[in-house]
Amino acid sequence: MSTPLEPDKRQRDELNEAVLSYLDGWYQAPSELDALGTAITADLIAHLGTPPTEEGRSIHSILEDIDAAGQSGIYHASPGHMSYIPNGGLYSGALADLLASGLNRYTGVANAAPGMTAIEQGVIKWILSLFDFPEAGAGVLLSGGSMANFTAVVAARTAHLGDEFGTGVIYVTDRTHHSIAKGARLAGIRNTQIVPIGTDEDLRMDSQQLRERIESDRHAGLSPFLIVGSAGTTDTGTVDLLDELADIASELGLWLHVDAAYGGFFQMTTRGDAALRGIKRADSIALDPHKGLSIPFGVGAVIVRDEAHLIDANEGRGAYLVPEDMHMGMRDISSLGPELSRPNRGVLVWLPLQLHGLGAFREALDSSLDLARGAYDRLVTIAGIETPWQPDLSIVAFRFEDDDVGRAAIEAVRADRTVHLSPTNIDDRFVLRFAILNRRSTQDHVDHAIDIIEKTLAG
Numbered sequence: 445m446s447t448p449l450e451p452d453k454r455q456r457d458e459l460n461e462a463v464l465s466y467l468d469g470w471y472q473a474p475s476e477l478d479a480l481g482t483a484i485t486a487d488l489i490a491h492l493g494t495p496p497t498e499e500g501r502s503i504h505s506i507l508e509d510i511d512a513a514g515q516s517g518i519y520h521a522s523p524g525h526m527s528y529i530p531n532g533g534l535y536s537g538a539l540a541d542l543l544a545s546g547l548n549r550y551t552g553v554a555n556a557a558p559g560m561t562a563i564e565q566g567v568i569k570w571i572l573s574l575f576d577f578p579e580a581g582a583g584v585l586l587s588g589g590s591m592a593n594f595t596a597v598v599a600a601r602t603a604h605l606g607d608e609f610g611t612g613v614i615y616v617t618d619r620t621h622h623s624i625a626k627g628a629r630l631a632g633i634r635n636t637q638i639v640p641i642g643t644d645e646d647l648r649m650d651s652q653q654l655r656e657r658i659e660s661d662r663h664a665g666l667s668p669f670l671i672v673g674s675a676g677t678t679d680t681g682t683v684d685l686l687d688e689l690a691d692i693a694s695e696l697g698l699w700l701h702v703d704a705a706y707g708g709f710f711q712m713t714t715r716g717d718a719a720l721r722g723i724k725r726a727d728s729i730a731l732d733p734h735k736g737l738s739i740p741f742g743v744g745a746v747i748v749r750d751e752a753h754l755i756d757a758n759e760g761r762g763a764y765l766v767p768e769d770m771h772m773g774m775r776d777i778s779s780l781g782p783e784l785s786r787p788n789r790g791v792l793v794w795l796p797l798q799l800h801g802l803g804a805f806r807e808a809l810d811s812s813l814d815l816a817r818g819a820y821d822r823l824v825t826i827a828g829i830e831t832p833w834q835p836d837l838s839i840v841a842f843r844f845e846d847d848d849v850g851r852a853a854i855e856a857v858r859a860d861r862t863v864h865l866s867p868t869n870i871d872d873r874f875v876l877r878f879a880i881l882n883r884r885s886t887q888d889h890v891d892h893a894i895d896i897i898e899k900t901l902a903g
């Protein structure tokens with residue numbers, strides 16, 4: 445018999461039991477799941493794409509499919525996952541997601557869900573306070589770092605250039621995450637308006653070159669308006685010299701945006717606070733709770749020093765909405781970002797922070813910093829490996845005297861499946877990286893991966 449759209453108590457109990465006990469099993473076994481997951485088959489792809497039937501089917505058969513789908517591919521929350529940017533696997537985050545969707549309150553406008561708006565704005569207030577942003581500051585939770593960077597680019601473009609941005613110039617480096625260029629293009633800015641500035645030997649934006657290029661662009665009649673610094677590049681975790689970028693931005697009248705999607709929440713730690721020096725002077729910062737705080741995918745954040753800049757860039761009201769964009773002193777979230785209807789992301793961050801407390805998250809971030817430092821210290825001692833970049837945060841990038849050995853090492857790591865690393869390319873050299881941001885990762889996981897690499901080196 446099919447399940448009605450309004451299940452009764454008995455049917456809800458049955459669904460609850462099936463789904464929650466399945467999920468509980470998943471959370472019992474995170475360390476048994478290979479970082480590389482299982483390989484998917486063409487049959488499974490075809491099966492999962494089968495259209496729904498008229499009558500529906502049982503939750504148990506659906507959960508079998510969910511499990512098969514969930515097992516396949518790289519598992520970001522596996523303790524051995526040290527590739528790309530690890531994240532997720534927070535049980536309280538899963539429950540928060542269930543509650544947020546379960547209550548399904550409409551957080552686009554404040555008077556529709558004032559309580560949920562208060563929760564979300566409380567989360568933003570906490571993020572603003574991490575960076576000592578002023579009272580006038582504001583922010584919004586978005587789907588991730590890409591949308592946060594896009595929203596910051598639009599805010600900077602609107603504040604500095606209004607509607608005439610054909611001559612505007614944005615300054616990045618070759619190491620800046622591609623979501624900046626993508627966001628700029630979505631914002632109507634051509635690729636030729638995005639200028640890569642060279643980096644120094646530590647892969648940080650060259651401040652002198654930046655200053656000279658801004659001055660010469662201005663001289664040529666262009667309109668430099670945005671410097672993008674990175675607070676932890678994806679490749680190497682490098683933090684730009686944010687204080688120097690902030691000096692240049694304020695002297696030459698540009699907006700400084702810091703992409704801290706990977707590294708931003710290290711601000712909670714003493715070492716992170718030191719590594720991110722200068723970030724507090726940014727005009728805007730992008731951060732990802734779904735990275736640094738392990739919240740389920742789909743939660744990024746952008747904060748700005750001045751709320752007016754988000755409002756100016758995202759203005760738009762229809763006669764069908766409440767006329768004001770404020771309720772009980774709270775701004776409509778839709779006035780601060782591109783979305784109107786949106787998921788209730790506030791609860792996803794708020795519940796785990798309230799439940800576990802800040803200390804638990806700080807400890808997890810500190811542990812990632814410790815593991816990264818330990819990995820670097822061991823890699824330095826291995827013949828055949830080059831370690832040109834000290835880790836600023838929790839990504840350790842290194843290369844091999846012979847790139848082909850590096851390629852063989854990543855194949856050996858992949859064959860092992862319990863740990864997973866991902867490569868990148870810097871100056872046409874093959875580079876391997878440990879990206880450690882998963883509270884489940886331990887010294888054993890790091891050592892196991894380095895053991896495999898050493899074995900490859902030994903031939």
Ligand SMILES: Cc1ncc(COP(=O)(O)O)c(C=O)c1O
Nearest residue numbers: 529588589590621623678705706
């Ligand atoms: C530095 C940096 N910026 C932006 C992004 C994009 O974030 P998202 O994948 O949440 O859109 C990433 C993703 O890894 C990143 O590492």
